[in-house]
Amino acid sequence: MASDAEVTPASRADSSAIRLERRADGVAVIRIDVPGESVNTLRGPFAVELEAALDAIEGEAAISAVVVASGKPDGFVAGADIKELLAARSAREITELSRRGQAALARLAALEKPVIAAIHGACLGGGLELALACHGRVASTDEKTKLGLPEVRLGLLPALGGTQRLPRLIGVEAALDLILTGKQLDAKRAQRLGLVDEVVAAAIVEDVAVKLALRRAAGPAVPRAGGKRKAFTEALLVKNPLGRAVFFEQAKKRTLAKTHGNYPAAERILDVVRLGLSRGMEAGLGAESAAFGELAEGSEARELMGLFFAQNELKKDSGVADPSIEPRKVRRVAVLGAGLMGAGIAYVTAVGAKLSVRLKDRDERSVGRGMAHLAELIGERARTRRMSNFERDREAARITPATNYDGFDGVDLVIEAVFEDLTLKRTVLAETLTNGGKNLIFASNTSSLPISRIAEGSVAPERVLGMHYFSPVPKMPLLEVITTEHTAPWVTATAVELGKKQGKTVIVVRDGAGFYTSRILGPYLNEATHLLGEGVPIEVIDAALVRFGFPVGPLTLLDEVGIDVGVKVGKILHDAFGERMAPPPGIERLVEDERFGKKNGRGFYDYAGKKRGEREVDRSVYAVLGVEPKADLAPSDAAERCVLALVNEAVHCLGDGILRSARDGDIGAVFGLGFPPFRGGPFRYIDGVGALEIVRRLEHHEKVHGHRFRPAPLLSELARTNGSFQGKQRAC
Ligand code: NAI
Numbered sequence: 051m052a053s054d055a056e057v058t059p060a061s062r063a064d065s066s067a068i069r070l071e072r073r074a075d076g077v078a079v080i081r082i083d084v085p086g087e088s089v090n091t092l093r094g095p096f097a098v099e100l101e102a103a104l105d106a107i108e109g110e111a112a113i114s115a116v117v118v119a120s121g122k123p124d125g126f127v128a129g130a131d132i133k134e135l136l137a138a139r140s141a142r143e144i145t146e147l148s149r150r151g152q153a154a155l156a157r158l159a160a161l162e163k164p165v166i167a168a169i170h171g172a173c174l175g176g177g178l179e180l181a182l183a184c185h186g187r188v189a190s191t192d193e194k195t196k197l198g199l200p201e202v203r204l205g206l207l208p209a210l211g212g213t214q215r216l217p218r219l220i221g222v223e224a225a226l227d228l229i230l231t232g233k234q235l236d237a238k239r240a241q242r243l244g245l246v247d248e249v250v251a252a253a254i255v256e257d258v259a260v261k262l263a264l265r266r267a268a269g270p271a272v273p274r275a276g277g278k279r280k281a282f283t284e285a286l287l288v289k290n291p292l293g294r295a296v297f298f299e300q301a302k303k304r305t306l307a308k309t310h311g312n313y314p315a316a317e318r319i320l321d322v323v324r325l326g327l328s329r330g331m332e333a334g335l336g337a338e339s340a341a342f343g344e345l346a347e348g349s350e351a352r353e354l355m356g357l358f359f360a361q362n363e364l365k366k367d368s369g370v371a372d373p374s375i376e377p378r379k380v381r382r383v384a385v386l387g388a389g390l391m392g393a394g395i396a397y398v399t400a401v402g403a404k405l406s407v408r409l410k411d412r413d414e415r416s417v418g419r420g421m422a423h424l425a426e427l428i429g430e431r432a433r434t435r436r437m438s439n440f441e442r443d444r445e446a447a448r449i450t451p452a453t454n455y456d457g458f459d460g461v462d463l464v465i466e467a468v469f470e471d472l473t474l475k476r477t478v479l480a481e482t483l484t485n486g487g488k489n490l491i492f493a494s495n496t497s498s499l500p501i502s503r504i505a506e507g508s509v510a511p512e513r514v515l516g517m518h519y520f521s522p523v524p525k526m527p528l529l530e531v532i533t534t535e536h537t538a539p540w541v542t543a544t545a546v547e548l549g550k551k552q553g554k555t556v557i558v559v560r561d562g563a564g565f566y567t568s569r570i571l572g573p574y575l576n577e578a579t580h581l582l583g584e585g586v587p588i589e590v591i592d593a594a595l596v597r598f599g600f601p602v603g604p605l606t607l608l609d610e611v612g613i614d615v616g617v618k619v620g621k622i623l624h625d626a627f628g629e630r631m632a633p634p635p636g637i638e639r640l641v642e643d644e645r646f647g648k649k650n651g652r653g654f655y656d657y658a659g660k661k662r663g664e665r666e667v668d669r670s671v672y673a674v675l676g677v678e679p680k681a682d683l684a685p686s687d688a689a690e691r692c693v694l695a696l697v698n699e700a701v702h703c704l705g706d707g708i709l710r711s712a713r714d715g716d717i718g719a720v721f722g723l724g725f726p727p728f729r730g731g732p733f734r735y736i737d738g739v740g741a742l743e744i745v746r747r748l749e750h751h752e753k754v755h756g757h758r759f760r761p762a763p764l765l766s767e768l769a770r771t772n773g774s775f776q777g778k779q780r781a782c
């Protein structure tokens with residue numbers, strides 16, 4: 051706050067989130083500063099506190115203009131307090147919460163004195179709705195500044211007027227894009243959309259907001275922000291009921307094609323925005339808060355909010371039970387193998403964790419290929435303006451290529467991503483330990499080799515663990531850290547900390563065939579191929595799981611992972627777990643037929659000569675497998691069988707001690723495999739359906755299809771005691 055004006059803090063109750071400061075130049079600052087918290091969130095009493103501030107502002111003639119700013123150094127308002135929503139007893143109570151907030155913001159918006167928001171840091175959800183109720187917005191260029199309405203990601207909709215004010219400010223199309231995706235914008239992008247009026251350096255945001263407020267107070271009415279709206283489309287939408295009907299019908303179709311009706315929030319958002327346009331702001335606000343109450347009570351929002359908390363909890367989790375264990379500082383990382391995975395890991399280490407990386411491969415040609423891939427990844431960020439050219443060069447300079455172990459004595463942690471070959475992995479481990487310092491950590495990104503087998507015979511098994519990334523590494527949010535019985539706790543904690551810095555959600559699992567994610571994926575994919583073997587058409591199987599909520603069907607996924615890789619991992623799982631993981635007979639014939647999936651254009655689908663995203667079922671697969679597809683065979687339990695196989699195996703993992711908690715199992719399945727987030731993950735899904743019912747269904751399939759559906763012991767126990775995984779977790 052660089053101002054020479056006198057600032058007089060108003061008195062306030064200690065628990066209030068709002069401080070009213072009166073400046074000598076006639077500007078009042080409504081400062082939001084939730085006591086005792088590092089981040090501002092809007093809570094129930096906020097509406098009352100804001101109204102009290104507005105009473106004072108309206109009553110004092112000396113106040114000519116208002117600025118809304120944050121008392122936190124690096125955040126505006128991050129959203130509404132979700133815990134409060136989960137604690138609310140009924141839809142009506144939640145609707146009422148929204149109504150009170152809406153009324154306070156409506157008063158702010160109707161204030162005759164100009165009100166400008168000074169935005170630095172996260173301005174999300176309720177925070178952006180507060181800013182939207184102001185008459186202008188100044189935002190900082192800082193990378194922490196993010197504007198967005200992420201409610202849809204929690205199965206909700208903005209309920210403090212966001213669905214009404216945003217379309218009026220930036221146009222319906224741009225507003226729907228923001229509200230339906232929940233995406234976050236930096237200040238420059240927000241300015242291009244007309245969401246903010248001025249973008250300035252963080253240090254002067256408040257000063258500029260004060261000046262803008264004073265200018266508006268002194269001068270004639272200034273046209274408010276508003277983007278480059280497509281005037282024609284907007285006229286059609288706002289003024290022409292027929293045009294509006296066509297636009298919203300199309301938007302609904304597009305939304306349903308994506309959500310398959312699994313995300314009611316998206317549909318409600320369209321309804322509420324549309325209603326506000328046709329019947330006016332008041333009606334729109336009423337519909338908004340009613341929809342909010344209903345959605346917040348629904349199972350989708352409850353599961354999504356549950357996941358959100360689980361993810362937040364994991365951010366604070368060190369990965370080890372002993373709270374006295376501290377992660378060691380990692381300054382330099384080396385990556386062995388500059389292939390697809392190695393380059394991706396180097397990227398998240400340099401760009402996400404901002405650490406220097408040595409990228410080593412066996413020869414110059416291979417390391418050069420990896421460096422070129424990295425230049426492309428980093429260049430892409432600069433092209434899409436998420437990074438300046440200066441930053442791009444700085445990030446790129448963090449990565450240095452290598453073909454030998456020179457300098458490894460200064461490296462703290464090595465991640466290997468060489469070919470999937472046990473002997474090779476053992477060789478590079480031995481070489482690394484010989485060339486590195488005595489505290490060097492060695493992490494393997496193997497997808498299927500047990501870490502303990504790699505560490506066997508090594509001189510320092512306590513410094514060996516797994517860091518299993520998912521492809522494509524820059525995009526996939528999960529990291530599975532795998533520990534053996536020898537891994538030292540400080541080694542685990544250090545790997546977890548690095549993963550978080552790389553921007554990953556990290557779960558720690560115990561070593562074992564398939565770790566966690568591949569182990570539960572195995573029976574899921576197996577079941578899909580069992581269905582195929584029974585003659586259920588490929589597209590029917592995939593469609594059933596997409597309807598259940600997976601982003602792609604299991605056979606499409608197998609094509610993407612590689613059928614050869616799937617068969618290989620399937621064999622490892624079969625060897626480890628016996629009959630329940632037995633693949634259907636004949637599946638290896640696909641590999642003999644050189645059907646490796648998408649990578650060679652031949653799999654369950656035919657990709658040859660097709661544009662990206664286009665493909666058709668390759669009907670010749672049926673002959674290879676010796677099955678006759680029955681066009682009319684669409685068993686209603688196709689999705690159920692695949693899902694039960696997955697969730698039952700997840701419970702085995704918890705029972706066997708592979709997982710530390712049901713929470714980790716939910717996070718791993720959702721963020722690593724695309725298990726439908728609105729179903730909360732395998733364990734929350736079981737809780738939602740009820741353990742007893744899940745066991746009943748498993749036993750039914752066990753009778754029909756055999757041993758592989760036998761309920762996991764822990765699941766049977768839970769069904770017997772009528773318990774739930776969440777209840778179990780709370781009891782721990
Ligand atoms: P890739 O074939 O693209 O890359 C492997 C790289 O290792 C090549 O550049 C090769 O030249 C290099 N290499 C071989 N011997 C080496 C040595 N002695 N020293 C240094 N570099 C050496 O393979 P990709 O897909 O990157 O996989 C690497 C590892 O990651 C494998 O263990 C794989 O199982 C695992 N993984 C792969 C995933 C995927 O989706 N591709 C997902 C998760 C793990």
